[in-house]
Amino acid sequence: MKRAKLSFSNIILIIACLVVVVSILFLNVINTRNIITLKNSIDTLSIENKNISILRTASDVLLEGELMFTRFTQTGEVSLSKLSATSIDKAIEHLKVLKMESDSGRAAQITLQLNKEQSLPKMIAEFELFSKGLKENQVDPTNRREVDSLSSILAKYNQQLKGVLVKEDAFRENLNATIFKNAVTGTDVIQKFFWVSLLIILFIVGVLVYNIYKMVNYENEILEARERALKLAQVKSRFLSNMSHEIRSPLTAIMGFTEIIDKIEVDTEKKNYLHAIKTSSEHLLSTVNDVLDFSKLDAGKLKLEKQPFYIASAIEEVAFALSSTSAANKGIKVDSIIELDKNLAVKGDLFRLKQILYNLLSNAIKFTEKGNVTIIANISGTTEKQVMVKIAVADTGIGIPNDQIKTVFEEFTQVTNNSTSKDTRRAIKGTGLGLSICKMLVELQGGTIGVESKLNQGSVFTFAIPYEVANDKVANEKELTAMNPISSSLKDKRVLVIEDNDVNIMLLTMLLKKVGIVYDIAKDGEIGLQLFKDNNYDIILTDINVPKLTGDEIAIIVRQYTDEAKRNIPIIGLTATIVQDDLDEYIASGINEVLVKPFKQDELYATIEKYLY
Incomplete structure (x- = not known):
């Protein structure tokens, strides 16, 4: 099984998305850091440091106290002395607060600068003495020496x-310059982030647009391819239908007349010639059936039946049929080892099981020049409702080379053995579809198939299919024939035959005469419809592809006829197609049953009798 590969554009898109994710994460980290720095800078610019505010307030009230003291010395008013003392007390309060915070942050730097000229505790102590002297009127404003001091x-x-x-203001100016620089840098980074993000987004949009464009083209190509495939499928179906009709129609006459003559001919040499014609016809029919079956299986249109049958009896019938014909002609013995209860009845498709067995057994006989072919059947597993039937077909033929074992179930494949003579290789021919059809049929029924082989020693093909157990007793074909023999009462029954092929008309009239049926012949649909209206018939036999009005069109008209008795007349369709869709359409048109050409005379009699009694 091949793994889907990413296109170049998809790889580019994935890489672009990864780059975008990583880039956006990286740029977001940088951008977040710059935004935080910018925010802190703005906070620093907008809010003055608390300790600087304390120092500034202390300086202002101290200046106010100095002015009050100067006016006191000039006027001698005691109230001015008190006001000066009050301002000095306020300055003392602020300095004490600054002293308490001198162990943290900017306050420690301020205290350190103050202590360079005079320690802060000493300054506070001198201010307290000064304030005390003013409050107690100990300062003489006339004493110039004391006042000046x-x-x-x-x-x-x-x-x-x-x-x-002043120093703090200078520091703040430097800090403001740094903060402004950081703000400018952060703004530049944010702008660059915006442009980079925009470019990346535009790149992604471009890649997405390109992928959408490619996707639209792919969808258009897929739709066009689908339309072409549907047309080819219709042409193929119609071709197979036409081919089936054109080949099987003459085969109907060939095989029908061969069967009639074979029953009345007594000359041994002529019977041998008839046998050769019959064998060739059957081979041609088998080839056509293989092609049509493969087509239906390949298209998934083959429908499986689910009818009860005896599985041991089915295997024995195929083994007996081939052992008495193709195997006997080559002098090869066909052995059967059937380890199954003869009364074991299962529900499934009997025809498809026989088809698988026929293909495998005839294939084994074809590739075996001497020795024997053996069929081994047993139960490999059981449940309450199912049995797993395992069947092996072993031969002593030329075997399969190791390099070809894996391809034997492929369509149109032929095994070639280089050690086999040219004449033998030339004689071993076929469509190359038999084993492929076997594999498809087995797998369609939920089973498995495989092969083991040794060169020049033989091969063993083994398949297993699960079947539902049938509880009711099933009558086999011989019992059904004994229970339902062809009635002699078909004599004098009136049949309308609508057929345009002269050879097929000759065959049908011979078969109808044989059992005493009275018939009228119409070579096109319009004549047939007129005969239907003018006469009374017990049953209608109509080929589907007749001129003017086809068999299914005739059936539609008949089913709408006013006379109830005529409206319900049984209609049997004759066709060479085995395309299931076509057969379903014929039944839907009002045809009771379709006989597929070539058919045996007993099938024709049994079908007519089925709808007359």
Whole structure:
């Protein structure tokens, strides 16, 4: 079994999708990091550091206290002294807060800068003494020396605070520049990500459009191929139908007259000639049947029957038929080892089982020049409702080379053995369909088939088919014939025969005369329909492919006739086709039963009698 291969465009699409997934994941990681950095930068720009705010507030209230103290020294008003003390107390509060946070983050950096000129604890202590002196009126505004000393303390510390603030402002400017640069970089990355993503998406869209275009072309090609295949199938079916008709129609006359003459001829030499004609006709019929069966099997149109039959009896009948004809002619013995209960009845397709056995057995006889052919049948498995019937056909023939064993079940295949003489190889001919048909038929019934072979020693073909067990007793063909002999009461029955082939007319009239049936002949459908209207008949025998009105068209008209008795007259169709669809159409048109040419005279009599009694 061949594995489906990916097309080049499908491979490109898969690779593109993988690249897109990896790229998008990678770019998303980078983009997420840049977005987070950008967000942090924006937060940093929009929110001032808390410790810087504390220091700035302390500097502002200290400056306010310094101004109040200066006005106090100028005016001597005690209220100004109190206001100055209040401002200094506020500055002390802020400095104490900054001192408490000096172990974390930016506060530690600020404290370190303050301590370069004067330690923060000492600064707080001096401010507390200063504030206390102002509150207790211990400062004399007229004492210029004391006033100047106190003013210089305030100015010095205020300048120290402002110096730290200047440095912090410079730091913040540098930080803002860095943040702005990061923001610009992040924006560039986002833009690049957008353009890269857009290009990748456009590439994927292009690949998808290309694949859709290819898919549409493939679908159109498939639809065109399907239409061509349907037309070829119709031509093939019609060709097989026509071929079947053109070959089987003359075979009907050949085999029919051969059978009639064979029953009345007593001369041995002439009977041998008749036997040769009969054998050749049967071989030609078998070849046509093989081709048609293979066609139906190949198209899946072959339908299996499911009727009860004795399986041991079926095997014995095929073995006996071939042992007394083709095997006897070559001096080959056919042995049967049937390890089955003779009363074992199963439900299945008896005709197809015989066809498989006939093909395998005749194939074994064909490739065997001396020795014997053996049929071995037994039960390989059972259940409550089914039995697995296993049948082997062994021969002592030329065998199959190892390099050809795998191909023996292929259609139109012929085994060739290089060690076999040219004359023998030339004599072994056929359609090459027998084994292929066997394999198809076995597998269609849910079974298996295989072969084992040794060169110049022989081959063993084995198949197994599951059959449903039939509970009711089944009458075999001999019993049915004994129970239902051809009645002599067919004499004087009136039959309308619609047939355009003179040879087939001659054959049918001879067979009808033989049992005393009265008949009228019509060579086209219109004449036949007129005879039907003008006369009373017991049954109609009509070929399907007659001129003017075909057999199925006649049946449709008859089934719509006003006279009920005539409307229900039995109609037997005669055709050379075995295409099941055509046969179903004939039955649907109102034909009671279809006899496929070539048919035996007993089949014709039994079918007529079936609808007259």
